[in-house]
Every structure is written in structure tokens, then in C-alpha cells.
Amino acid sequence: MAAGLEGGLQQADRIVILDFGSQYAHLIARRIRELNVYSELVPPNASPAKLKSLKPKGLILSGSPASVYKPDAPTCNPEIFKLGIPVLGICYGLHLVAQAFGGKVEPAEKREYGKIELYVDDHSDLFENVESPTICWMSHGDLVSNLPEEFEVLAHTANTPTAAVRHRKLKIYGVQFHPEVAHTLRGLVILRNFAYKICGCKPTWTMKSFVEEAVKSIGRKVPPDERVLCALSGGVDSTTAALLASKALNGRLLCVFVNNGLLRKGEPEKVLETVKSFNLNLVYVDASDRFLSRLKGVADPEEKRRIIGEEFVKVFSEVAEQHGPFQWLLQGTLYPDVIESARTGSPASRIKTHHNVAGLPEWMKFKLLEPLRYLYKDEVRKVARLLGLPEEIAGRHPFPGPGLAARVIGEVTAEKLRICREASYIVEEELKKAGLYGEVWQAFAVVGDDKAVGVLGDERSHGYMVTVRVVESVDGMTANWKKLPYEVLERISVRITNEVKNVTWVNYAISNKPPATIEPC
Structure with missing residues (x-):
């Protein structure tokens, strides 16, 4: 896993997070970045020398679904506590701290899950400006039953006497609750106290500074006689990456936009308009017929994905050969992709790379240029806005690599594509009217082969069933279905059945991810 930033940003104050597999690990990093302090995740087995080389102002040990007293539990090198770097252990991280200093961790008699009242016993440093009691978010079945002598208690709950602790001499802290979760009312204050007061970080991590350094970094990395090729999808990631690169490459960037016939309503026109407004070099290929012809009669989802990826590589390779040579491939890889691919051995390592170009032929040996690889999605959107991208692209929802084929169940036919495209447009339009579009992660319509009887005028009809899917998420790894107001759902349903030909029923998907x-x- 790549670690650290290039160029001037390497000097930015940072906090390093040891990731023990917590579902909240990325959330910790995002919260620290909200404080304008750069944060990055590293594997738990990172050596003290490696950690020291990153020059962090502080270390955070994340939570974990494991128990520290079990033989196969993930752990860290206890020597990291001798580096003189402030440490904050969160949940499982607290248990590791206690264990490293001779304390005891065991199953709690009463487990704590959800919102719990926290009583602060010491309002200095970590809990400065935190009232008592306050609400915190607990999610643990173990606790520190025997606190090491070198530590003192900072806060407790009704069932956890060691809800927050501090080393009496060293800047080593631990909390049983999760300050990174929004349900911990003063969580951001606690993290701010740790970053600013305890670690001495300065809030220098901003998207403005990132843009300036990213452009310089690209200029340093790509020699003046080499060229860069970019697969432009029209989404915020690839478009933002292209705009950053274009500022540094002086016409040596060529963007390839392939219309596979599976795009959203009006998307090709919008992408071409945007590219033109920024004077990017572009090759536009309308390969709709090629893709749809190859998808004819194919119903299996994985086979559809394989065909779409394979055909894209063919089209992309043809353009590269025609307009080459190129030495670099520009991709919109984001930080969660980098981290999840490093979590080898876990289900999370099988990441979706919809914005990346995989399976290119052997003769196309590219060096990778990934200017967004240290950013989260919300940070990319901020960069996009700084670069002047219209909100329609900067704030647009993520779109799957296979396009609408991921939302058409069974064979991809012209009629099902039309229904999916038009119905999805209505879903997005109604959410925008209601002021809800920016509150959700994704919103779209799904169509399969199921049909249902309806009544149009005075006649019975037999049309398709459309399922509306709207979800909330932070990074797409997990998601909850959005509880939309009934009046919004009704408007969506009425418009789809009235405006989209051959649709009789509209359903609403209420399954979370996981299991869906x-x-x-």
C-alpha cells in the first residue's frame, strides 16, 4: 500500500491510523480530515520504523470485531508506544493499549451497544469543552477490567468504569466508545482536542493546497516528452483527475470517452459540453451498437460485466493505437480503493474498480498516474468544485462501471434500457425538487423481466414492474435504504407510471447493504 503524500504535502501535519479491521476505520480518517489534518490508514503490523518514517504527529488505534485475548487477534508492535508519539486507542485500540502496559481485558458482564450516557471525570486536555454527562456511541462486548497502574480514568459509564483513560506521564489515551460516530455528540470535539491540543497538529490539509500540490506533482512525475491517456467516464472522479492533469501537461493529455449505450439520460451530451468548456483534448467514440449487440441474449450479471469490460478494452485499445504512443494511464482511483485492496485476505479486498481500466493488452504497458489516490469521495467533490466543474457533475451520484446494465435484471434490451433510463431520471429529478438529492448516496430505478397487470384508462394492460432504489451511505461499503417522505415516493410512482411507456407497477427497495x-x- 502506498503511504504518504508527494511533494509539498508531505510536510502537512498528519495522524496515522492503525487499521485493525474496524467498520469505522475510514470514518476515523474522514473525521480527522474534517479538522483539516491529513490522516492515513496503515496495516496494524506496520513496524515502529515505518511509522516513524511517516513523521506522524499522532497515532490512532482503530476498533476491531476481534477480542485482544484470543490467539488469532490482530495486534501491533508494542514498541510503537515508545516512539514518543501521542496515541489514542479507540475501543479495541484501548484494549491493546491496556494489554501492552500489563492491564487485563475480558468479556464484559453487560455489553454496551448504542447510545450510552458518558460521565466525564476529568475535563482537561482530551475532554476539554465536553459537558458531563454526554451521549457516546458504544459497540463492545469486552472491557478493561484491570487498568494498568500507570493509567488513570478520565470518564465512565454505568457499566464501564474505564470508558476513557490516560497514561499518567505519557501522551497515551484510550476510549471505549467511538468518537468518530455521529451519535457521539461531542465526538468531533474530542478528536479535535486530540489532534490540536495533544498532538499539536495545525489545520493545513485543505483541498486548495491539495490542488496546488497535485498539479506540481503531476508536472514533476511526467517528463515533458511523454503523453498521458485517460478513460473519461463523465463521472466526478475521472473528470476531476483529467482537469488536474490538464493543468500540468500542456496538451499532452488525451481523454477517451466511450458511449457504450448504457449511460444515464443526457449523459453523453453533458460530458461533451463539459469537456468542451474546459478545452480538454477528447476522442469521442459512440460504440452503443457494438456493446448492445454483444449483450444480446445474455442474462447472467457476471457475464454481462465481463462482456462490457472486454468490449471497452477493445475500443480503448483501438483509440490508443490510433493516437499513440502514450506512456501513462490516468485513473480516478480513490483512497478507499487503495486501502481496501491492501486488506488482503478479507472480503473487502475484492473491490469494485469501475473507474479503472483493467485487462488492457500486453503491448499497452502504462505507468499509472493517480492524482486522487489519497482522497475520499467528498474531498474529490470539493476539488471538482474548486476546479469549476458544474454541480451537475461535481455532486453527481456514483455510477456503476457496467452502466445501466447493472440496473437491468436479465437480458439488456432496448426497451428495458429505455424504461430504466427514463425512470431513473424521474427519480433523480424528484429528489432534486424535494431537496433530497444531496442527502443520499445513490438513487435510481431497476427493471427486470417481471410484468404486472395494470389499468390504463378503462383498459387492462400488462407492463413492466419498476423498483426504485434510494440509499444512504458514507463510502458505498455499507448502505441503508432511505426513508423518503411518502409524498415524494408518491410523486415518483405517479410520474413513472404516467410518463414511462409500458410500466404498470412501481416498488420501493427496502433492503440494506449488507445483506443486499x-x-x-
């Missing part, structure tokens, strides 16, 4: 996925295919 966000996209049906």
Missing part, C-alpha cells in the same frame, strides 16, 4: 448490494446486478 446497492446495485442489483
